[in-house]
Amino acid sequence: MKLNTTSQYAIRIVTFIVQNGANNKYTAKDISEKLSIPYKYMTKIMTLLVDGGIISSSRGREGGYSIEKELAIIKIGDILEAVKENLHQEKCVIGNGSCNKREKCILHDKWITAKKAMQEIFENTTLEDMIIR
Amino acid sequence: MKLNTTSQYAIRIVTFIVQNGANNKYTAKDISEKLSIPYKYMTKIMTLLVDGGIISSSRGREGGYSIEKELAIIKIGDILEAVKENLHQEKCVIGNGSCNKREKCILHDKWITAKKAMQEIFENTTLEDMIIR
DNA sequence: TTCAAACACTACTTAAAGGTAGAATTTAAA
DNA sequence: TTTAAATTCTACCTTTAAGTAGTGTTTGAA
Ligand code: SF4
Ligand code: SF4
Secondary structure, eight states, X not given: OBOOHHHHHHHHHHHHHHHTOTTSOBOHHHHHHHHTOOXXXXXXXXXXXXXXXSSEEEOSTTOEEEOOSOXXXXXXXXXXXXXTOOOOOOSOTTOOSOXXXXXXXXXXXXXXXXXXXXXXXXXXXXXXXXXXX | OBOOHHHHHHHHHHHHHHHXXXXXXXOHXXXXXXXXXXXXXXXXXXXHHHHTTSSEEEOSTTOXXXXXXXGGGOBHHHHHHHTTOOOOOOSOTTOOSOOOSSOOOTTHXXXXXXXXXXXXXXXXXXXXXXXXX
């Protein structure tokens, strides 16, 4: 029961930047060393985050990554979307497709509760919320 | 955010048997057709469930699978354990290893809530609970 | 006692995720 | 204007999960 590695890395990377000052510039080398994420793998993820509008990058000497958007408008879910984690899985883990509005198993309500709790995190937590002061 | 395919199949298989009468015998062919799970893949999972003590099997003509244990003592978590799903992941998805009792991020309490809800399902739901009457 | 119907075992193939390598491009300091 | 430091692009390798194939073993009805 887990997010895939890419998603976990993505969250850690963004969190790291937010925590250390979102507007500062961080090089790929710096981030990969600090977070112990393989350099090449990390840069691949960075490109996804840049394409997804989460992170802004500047190339060349003195270049690096930063976050220029308002932290309050970027949500955890946006990060996951940028790295293509499938957030809105329709079928429940137990679902065989045969259950519906009328017939549901006893797990249903419990399951929905757990699912909601997860999605609440992804959809309502912004980067602003994640700063430890 | 999901259980792996093997685990999902396992839950569906056991649920199917429970739902249609746990003490009856079901052949691999029957189950794989009814649930649309590849035959060979399914039998592999069945062996895990048999080894894990969830399912009992009888070979030969008139053989098949059934559940002879008390349904009330088998938990969803037991099924997942039998197919080797990693249930007790220590690190949280955001965790970088640096957080601890004293320092925790704002997500922590929400995260623990969601995690607990999941584990509650796995550890407290028995097969008995899953019967739709 | 035969033999077909069932599960079990071993080994392989395919697909997807995770990870690596190297060259191309961009940039600004020297 | 050179050059080193940075991101980006394309292609490949490795590992793990998912799925397939074939053979062996067990069992009970005929
Ligand atoms: S009733 Fe709800 S919990 Fe049960 S299998 Fe269907 S979707 Fe899943
Ligand atoms: S404080 Fe809690 S939620 Fe935040 S990273 Fe650490 S374990 Fe995860």
